[in-house]
Amino acid sequence: MTANEIGGLDVSRETFERLQTYEALIRKWNPAINLVAKSTLAELWSRHIEDSAQIGAYLAPEIRIWADFGSGGGLPGIVLAILALERSPDTAFHLVESDQRKATFLRQAAQTLGLKVQVHTQRVEVLAPLGADVVSARALASLRMLCGFAARHLAPTGFAIFPKGANFVDEVEDARQEWNFDLDERVSLTHSDARLLRVKSIHHV
Template identity: 50%
Template sequence: MPVSAPEDVFPGVSRETRNRLQVYADLLRKWQPAINLVGPRTLPHLWTRHFADSAQLHPLVPPGARTLVDFGSGAGFPGLVLAILGVPEVHLIESDQRKAAFLREVARATGATATIHAVRIEQVEPFPADVVTARALAPLANLLGFAAPFLAPGSICLFPKGQQAEDEVSIAAKTWNITVDRIQSVTDSSASILRVSEVSRA
């Protein structure tokens, strides 16, 4: 049976945070008919497929991290969820103007500390980020190309990946020097989160 409430997925967070996530979910369902924010078949499983899948990155964000950049944010997963969960400064990069408008509305309605950049990734003037995220955007090698200008010493990347994760790591290792930790997804037994650090061109 589809999970339909934030308390079922986020039992450990405050009621205020759950309420903000509920506002987010309500807005997504309201905007979905006009903008294809998520796959229609995933809507009945919104809380597990998108919110919980995004939230599992939160414990992987280093305790001292302040700035997070999320590439190709789309409907805001995972970046906007991480902002609501407390990452101090989140930047969402989304070139689709209608999706960027949705992100602005959710950030306004939830009070999330998120800055929306409604341009292509390459058009954003790079700045140091503690964490870089991206979900279902591009193969790992391409993501590292996007991320490299934003990475400072000690920065990490958190990239949820599916069954092709190992193939992507092998291909990326041909052009990048990277340290990769593989963390099992808690929402999909065939998926993992790649925690990538010490990134430099090979």
């Protein structure tokens, strides 16, 4: 089994090939649905897939439910579900995407790739609480708003992973006006001024 590297993770040849198949699916569907901005399509692998894959460092066999909000084209939800096949095969993924066409793509991608994924075509704030061990969201909303989503859907001992850009300090300060939470930061492997924020114990101020 030949090892490959993506997002700081060593993955099997089978996993790498699944990621390449997923990349091809995005390129096929993108002209009709605009899963990623056309201007970023040339950098699809590095800017989107690899950026999402680094979140896979938080995958663990004990995680039962991982919820991804505003999944769009599956970044990071589908990428993480692919990585989980070898890193945490018992983890079930719930992808929340209110756009019907994008949700259709997510279901098709999950079926094509043989992933343990359930797609919810609803808004995060009205979806019944999922009791997730982990929640994630990439480029969806402010940290303040994301904390509200996470508080609704996380299990009591769960945590959230939110990739944020260069203004992450301002977002944290703003979120703390409404929420108390424990925070760990990890420097993004794809953008040195960006961070992966690990947030837990979220409660209203």
